[in-house]
Amino acid sequence: MKTKLPKLHVLTLGCSKNTVDSEALTAQAKANDFLIVDDAERADVMMINTCGFIEEAKQESVNAILGGVSLRQQGKLKKLLVMGCLSERYKTDLERELPQVDRYFGVIGLGGDVLQEILKELGGEYKHELLGERALSTPAHFAYLKISEGCDNPCSFCAIPLMRGGHKTKPMPALIDEAKSLRAKGVKELVLIGQDLTYYGLDLYGERKLADLLKRLSDIGFEWIRLLYAYPAKFPTEILPVMRERENICKYLDMPIQHINDDLLKSMRRGITKRRTIELIEQIRAEVPNIRLRTTLILGYPNETEEIFEETLAFIEQTKFDRLGCFSYSHEENTAAYLLKDNVPTKEKKRRVKTVMELQQKISLEKNEKLIGQSMRVLIDRIESGAAYGRTEFDAPEVDNEVVITSAQKGFKVKDLKIGEFYNAVVTDAEAFDLFGEITSD
Numbered sequence: 001m002k003t004k005l006p007k008l009h010v011l012t013l014g015c016s017k018n019t020v021d022s023e024a025l026t027a028q029a030k031a032n033d034f035l036i037v038d039d040a041e042r043a044d045v046m047m048i049n050t051c052g053f054i055e056e057a058k059q060e061s062v063n064a065i066l067g068g069v070s071l072r073q074q075g076k077l078k079k080l081l082v083m084g085c086l087s088e089r090y091k092t093d094l095e096r097e098l099p100q101v102d103r104y105f106g107v108i109g110l111g112g113d114v115l116q117e118i119l120k121e122l123g124g125e126y127k128h129e130l131l132g133e134r135a136l137s138t139p140a141h142f143a144y145l146k147i148s149e150g151c152d153n154p155c156s157f158c159a160i161p162l163m164r165g166g167h168k169t170k171p172m173p174a175l176i177d178e179a180k181s182l183r184a185k186g187v188k189e190l191v192l193i194g195q196d197l198t199y200y201g202l203d204l205y206g207e208r209k210l211a212d213l214l215k216r217l218s219d220i221g222f223e224w225i226r227l228l229y230a231y232p233a234k235f236p237t238e239i240l241p242v243m244r245e246r247e248n249i250c251k252y253l254d255m256p257i258q259h260i261n262d263d264l265l266k267s268m269r270r271g272i273t274k275r276r277t278i279e280l281i282e283q284i285r286a287e288v289p290n291i292r293l294r295t296t297l298i299l300g301y302p303n304e305t306e307e308i309f310e311e312t313l314a315f316i317e318q319t320k321f322d323r324l325g326c327f328s329y330s331h332e333e334n335t336a337a338y339l340l341k342d343n344v345p346t347k348e349k350k351r352r353v354k355t356v357m358e359l360q361q362k363i364s365l366e367k368n369e370k371l372i373g374q375s376m377r378v379l380i381d382r383i384e385s386g387a388a389y390g391r392t393e394f395d396a397p398e399v400d401n402e403v404v405i406t407s408a409q410k411g412f413k414v415k416d417l418k419i420g421e422f423y424n425a426v427v428t429d430a431e432a433f434d435l436f437g438e439i440t441s442d
Contacts, residue, residue, distance in 0.1 A: 005035040006123065009043035011068075012137070013061050014051025016193050016228070016398075017164075018084055020146045021108040022049045023134035025083075028115055030135055032124030040071060045079045045122060050086035052163055054330035061086040069100040081105065081121060083114070085163040107149075107164055132178050139381060141420030142189035142224075142397055143182045147175055147213065151195035152203075153231060154269045155258070156336035157298060157329065160195055167196065169204040172213055179220055188420065189224040189379065190217065191396065196231040198239075211238045218246045223422065224379070224393055228254040233271035235280055240287040250393040251288055254323075256296035260315045261308045264301055269336065274315075281319060292394040294323035299356060300349030301329045302340035309352055316359055322367060323400055324360045326353050361432040368401070368430035375440060378403045378425045380417055388417045390425075392435075401433055408439035 008029050012022040025047065026036055040046050046068050050061035065082055072080045079102045087094060088106035095104060103121050108114045119125065136143055150165040151158070179190060194200065201209025217225055225248055227239075232255055243249050259265055262274050272280075285291060297312070316324070328349035331342040378390035381397065388405040395401045405425060408414055417423065417439065425437035 005033055006044045007037045007042060008034045008045045008047065008122070009037050009040045010047045010049065011040065011064060012049045013064060014049070014053065014057060014085065016144045016191070017146055017195075018049050018051060019137060020134065020144050020193070021084070022047075023137055024108060024132075025049075025115060025118060026135040026137070027133040028119055029122065029124065031133075032119055032122070034122065034124065036135070040068070041076055043077060045081065046071065046077050047081045047083060047118070050082060050084035052084070052086035052089045053159065054327065054332070056330075058086055065094075065098055065101065069098060072100055079122075081118065083107070083118065085160075088163045089159065132174060133181070136182075136185070136187075138397070139420065140186055141379065141381075142191060143185075143187045144191045144193050145175065145179060145182070145217075146170070146193050147197065147200055148194035152199065153196055153233075153271070154336070156267060156269045156340075157258075157301065157332065159332045159335055162334055164195065167199050167203055169199075169201050169209075171204065172201075172209065172216065175213065176216055176220070179217055179222075183220050183222060186420075188222060188422075189226065189397070190222045191226045191228060192217075193228050195229060197227055197229055198231050198234070198236050208236045208238075210236055211242050214239060214242045214246070214249060218242075218248055222248055224248060224250050226250045226252055226393075226396055228396060230255045232257055232277055232280055237283065237287075240284060243291070244288045251291040252294070252394050252396065253284065253288075253291060254294040254396065255284075258296065258298050259301065259304075259312070261304075261311055264304060264308060267303070267337070267340070268298075268301065278319070292322035294325075294396070294400070295321050297324070297326040297356065298329050299326055299352040300344040302337060302343055304329075304344055304352075313356070313359060316356065316363070320363050320367070321360070322364075322394065324356075324363075325399070326356050328353055364401075365430070365432040368432065368435055371427045371435060372430055373427065375424055375426050376403070376435075376437070378405070378423050378437065380405075380419050380421055380423065382419060383414075383417060386414060388414055388439075390423070401435060403427075403435045403437045405437050405439055412439045412441075414439070 051057040068080045083105040087104045149168045152167040380390040424441045429436040
């Protein structure tokens with residue numbers, strides 16, 4: 001009689017680093033004869049991979065755990081497990097407040113210790129030869145490559161080191177092998193992630209090695225290689241010629257600056273000044289023509305006065321980032337900033353976020369309208385309701401602009417477009433955060 005395979009549902013919350021961790025877990029579970037299901041109510045076992053970055057993320061994770069507890073109490077789950085950043089940071093509290101969870105784990109990191117413990121809990125036997133393998137949860141044409149774990153930067157507001165520890169470089173040979181495996185699976189776009197990409201190599205090799213890594217990855221044959229999360233202080237400018245000269249490295253950089261006022265940058269322990277930030281942005285744009293810059297800002301940090309906020313608005317208006325996101329400051333215990341008084345009211349924080357995003361919407365619309373009539377290379381991510389949705393090299397998956405395709409010139413039909421394929425499209429219209437286009441050729 002054939003043995004019934006246990007069914008596992010993995011719920012991933014938070015950032016793309018968690019996505020990679022969940023993919024590693026899923027690959028191990030599959031190798032140990034688990035059936036992966038998309039619906040928690042069909043599962044025997046549920047694993048929730050949590051986020052603990054800011055208050056909103058923590059609450060989302062707690063709500064997800066409560067949902068799992070409900071299924072467990074209804075008898076729909078045989079086992080409920082929790083892993084990830086929230087569990088790493090608040091394990092003792094969670095065990096006390098939500099004892100209905102069968103077991104709490106921390107983050108997987110770059111090693112296999114946590115994976116091994118999880119597989120034992122699930123009833124499987126950990127297979128060491130699969131270390132580094134992942135079951136992709138992204139569309140087949142793009143994947144994330146986590147090049148490091150943790151962070152050594154001393155940012156006063158950030159709890160990441162409390163959850164993921166100090167910076168640990170993943171050895172280059174292992175990354176090259178992983179990248180080659182992803183390329184062999186058909187991945188066309190490789191998205192490099194890490195809490196700080198620019199630190200890559202310093203702890204393991206004694207010097208920053210991001211430029212060398214980019215060259216080696218570029219040679220593997222990906223259509224696009226994209227960089228997320230570059231720390232501005234001590235930015236390795238040697239990567240700029242590589243980005244400029246290698247055609248398959250996207251002219252795109254996500255560089256969270258978090259703030260621009262000198263007093264707040266000092267309090268935030270960012271290791272950079274307003275002047276140096278502006279100089280760096282100018283250098284990046286000069287050395288990599290046509291690059292698109294994404295940044296992130298924190299608003300409502302302690303002692304952010306209205307005058308400082310106005311300074312921030314003026315900087316945004318002057319710099320005109322291509323992509324920009326912002327969030328309200330979250331007063332996180334055990335961080336250096338927690339010793340400061342959280343003296344900007346929640347309502348005011350939300351107003352400032354709204355004001356900044358309205359300004360960015362205006363900037364983005366102006367930039368997008370200038371693209372009308374231009375031909376751009378588009379990668380199709382999905383097709384829904386008679387329209388195809390794609391991205392240019394200037395847009396990261398899941399967070400940036402999309403190109404909406406509803407028509408095609410002679411010889412093409414939208415319904416015949418294929419997900420994961422590249423096409424040329426002329427931009428016919430624009431909104432603040434989306435373009436509209438017509439396919440012209442493949």
